Amino acid sequence: MTEIIVIGAGPAGVAAAVTAAEAGARVTLIDENSLPGGQYFKQAALPAPASLPPTLAENFRQGQALLAGLSHKNITFRGNTLVWNVTPDRTVSLYGPAGPETLAAAQLIIAAGAYERVMPFPGWTLPGVMTVGGAQLLLKGQRLLAGQRILLAGTGPLLQVAGVQLLEAGAEIVAIAELQPLGSIIARSPRFLGHRDKVKLALNNARRLKRAGVPVKFGYAIVRATGENEVSGAVIARVDAAGHPRPGPESALAVDTVCLNFGFAPDTRLTQLAGCKHHFAERFGGWAAITDDNMETSQPGIFAVGEVRGIGGVEAALPEGRLAGQVAARKSGYRTDESAGPTRRAARRARALVGQLNTVFAVKPGLMTLAQDDTLICRCEEISAGQLRAAIREGITTLNNLKPWTRAGMGRCQGRICGPILAHLLAAETGLEAQSAGQFTVRPPVKPVPLSTLLPQNNNDEVAHDK
Amino acid sequence: MTATRLGHPRPEPSFTIMVNGRPVEAWPGESIAAVLLAAGRRVFRQTAGHAPRGFFCGMGICFDCLITLNGVPNVRSCVTPAAPDCVVEAPE
Numbered sequence: 001m002t003e004i005i006v007i008g009a010g011p012a013g014v015a016a017a018v019t020a021a022e023a024g025a026r027v028t029l030i031d032e033n034s035l036p037g038g039q040y041f042k043q044a045a046l047p048a049p050a051s052l053p054p055t056l057a058e059n060f061r062q063g064q065a066l067l068a069g070l071s072h073k074n075i076t077f078r079g080n081t082l083v084w085n086v087t088p089d090r091t092v093s094l095y096g097p098a099g100p101e102t103l104a105a106a107q108l109i110i111a112a113g114a115y116e117r118v119m120p121f122p123g124w125t126l127p128g129v130m131t132v133g134g135a136q137l138l139l140k141g142q143r144l145l146a147g148q149r150i151l152l153a154g155t156g157p158l159l160q161v162a163g164v165q166l167l168e169a170g171a172e173i174v175a176i177a178e179l180q181p182l183g184s185i186i187a188r189s190p191r192f193l194g195h196r197d198k199v200k201l202a203l204n205n206a207r208r209l210k211r212a213g214v215p216v217k218f219g220y221a222i223v224r225a226t227g228e229n230e231v232s233g234a235v236i237a238r239v240d241a242a243g244h245p246r247p248g249p250e251s252a253l254a255v256d257t258v259c260l261n262f263g264f265a266p267d268t269r270l271t272q273l274a275g276c277k278h279h280f281a282e283r284f285g286g287w288a289a290i291t292d293d294n295m296e297t298s299q300p301g302i303f304a305v306g307e308v309r310g311i312g313g314v315e316a317a318l319p320e321g322r323l324a325g326q327v328a329a330r331k332s333g334y335r336t337d338e339s340a341g342p343t344r345r346a347a348r349r350a351r352a353l354v355g356q357l358n359t360v361f362a363v364k365p366g367l368m369t370l371a372q373d374d375t376l377i378c379r380c381e382e383i384s385a386g387q388l389r390a391a392i393r394e395g396i397t398t399l400n401n402l403k404p405w406t407r408a409g410m411g412r413c414q415g416r417i418c419g420p421i422l423a424h425l426l427a428a429e430t431g432l433e434a435q436s437a438g439q440f441t442v443r444p445p446v447k448p449v450p451l452s453t454l455l456p457q458n459n460n461d462e463v464a465h466d467k
Numbered sequence: 468m469t470a471t472r473l474g475h476p477r478p479e480p481s482f483t484i485m486v487n488g489r490p491v492e493a494w495p496g497e498s499i500a501a502v503l504l505a506a507g508r509r510v511f512r513q514t515a516g517h518a519p520r521g522f523f524c525g526m527g528i529c530f531d532c533l534i535t536l537n538g539v540p541n542v543r544s545c546v547t548p549a550a551p552d553c554v555v556e557a558p559e
Contacts, residue, residue, distance in 0.1 A: 033546070034548070045496030047477075052474075115524070115528050127509040134523060135525070137526060138470070138522075144471070144473065144497075146522075169473060170473075257468065379531060382515065412533075416529065
């Protein structure tokens with residue numbers, strides 16, 4: 001029995017592991033990536049170049065400061081290790097460099113993070129169209145600049161953050177298409193109260209982009225990407241308050257790269273498998289694990305922290321991770337002098353603030369009209385918006401019924417990319433609330449693993465191919 | 468479109484991987500996706516519907532960047548490190 005297992009070595013998981021270890025508990029920290037840091041503090045396996053662009057250097061420095069805590073003797077880090085199942089009794093199934101393995105945890109902290117929300121439009125499957133996070137991971141983890149003439153499109157402060165990072169790395173930012181009109185952001189500015197550092201950073205980014213001559217187009221969306229074998233152009237257009245493109249002139253841009261981000265969705269696969277209760281929290285990116293004030297889920301001894309509780313960014317992830325680490329260590333019998341009260345208050349405050357901010361940058365239903373009937377929604381199984389709309393007209397109202405009916409969400413990504421889009425499509429076509437679409441039922445393994453992993457007593461290393 | 472390596476040329480010694488029978492330069496610590504992008508290759512595979520696909524999420528969740536590596540199909544190039552013995556097949 002392992003005292004404490006932490007799944008996910010991003011900011012929340014690392015904060016939890018370090019806090020629990022410092023209290024005296026023995027912690028096993030598991031991550032699918034080879035290095036800890038998660039996506040936000042993505043570490044490169046490459047040596048750092050003599051000079052990194054300034055904002056990347058700052059991110060690298062902050063990440064190194066957090067990750068330094070992992071050198072604690074009570075922490076065992078296991079990289080390159082996929083957790084493909086978790087049960088309510090805290091049994092964790094792994095697949096790592098040494099093959100399959102099962103661990104039992106007295107306390108289990110799930111910090112599985114989030115994935116990016118992307119909205120479809122004609123041409124969004126072309127090579128060269130990628131997520132904003134994908135382009136950032138190339139910069140942070142690979143020291144690689146994805147393109148030379150880049151359009152960033154979607155909604156939220158990340159677009160401008162990434163715009164500055166790509167600019168510093170040497171790209172030309174052809175435009176940033178932000179869905180929200182500037183007027184509505186300003187009208188909601190009271191929701192920025194308490195975000196002094198974020199506002200300062202945002203204004204600084206806006207100045208940097210302006211100085212570089214980058215057009216930041218508020219109230220715009222990308223409506224099309226064009227190109228033969230890779231993207232060579234993009235069209236942006238003004239949208240109305242509901243996200244419908246307005247009649248009127250479109251702007252065609254010559255670009256070689258398009259980066260998309262419409263916020264994030266919590267990765268609740270593991271908390272779902274563990275039988276934890278979830279709720280639909282619109283301001284936190286949709287379905288998220290429910291916890292009490294101590295980050296404990298409805299399953300005793302299973303904690304959820306960071307993005308799994310709803311999108312809260314690094315600001316919420318760090319105090320929530322620390323709190324779960326503190327409480328889990330205490331439940332394991334390690335008495336610390338430090339009271340959990342201040343950490344609990346910090347976590348609650350961070351979460352409330354981020355929740356307010358999230359509501360300023362919501363996805364709009366009218367965007368679903370950008371997907372033409374021949375635009376793919378499920379990229380894996382190549383299911384088009386037209387096929388899905390036809391199925392919805394037959395009376396389908398939930399994700400779990402749409403999947404066997406159309407195969408959307410049945411491919412290798414298991415609905416990670418199309419799931420949030422399908423929920424928007426169902427809402428747009430039926431007029432029902434997004435939450436009535438429900439969640440996909442999750443079954444192990446959460447990602448493909450060698451078939452031998454699932455068989456008892458089998459050393460065969462053959463890889464399972466699903467098609 | 469060819470992706471640009473920051474801090475290039477990198478001081479450490481490079482090695483080569485084979486892509487469709489031709490050598491492509493790579494550096495220790497790079498993913499196969501990064502090596503392909505830096506070599507100007509953006510199409511990593513063709514779908515069953517004959518559409519080109521490449522790098523998309525960068526974090527191993529979208530399964531768009533699949534390649535055939537050392538004869539094993541459906542390997543996620545964005546989370547697979549390049550190594551000197553790598554033999555990659557991708558559409559021309």
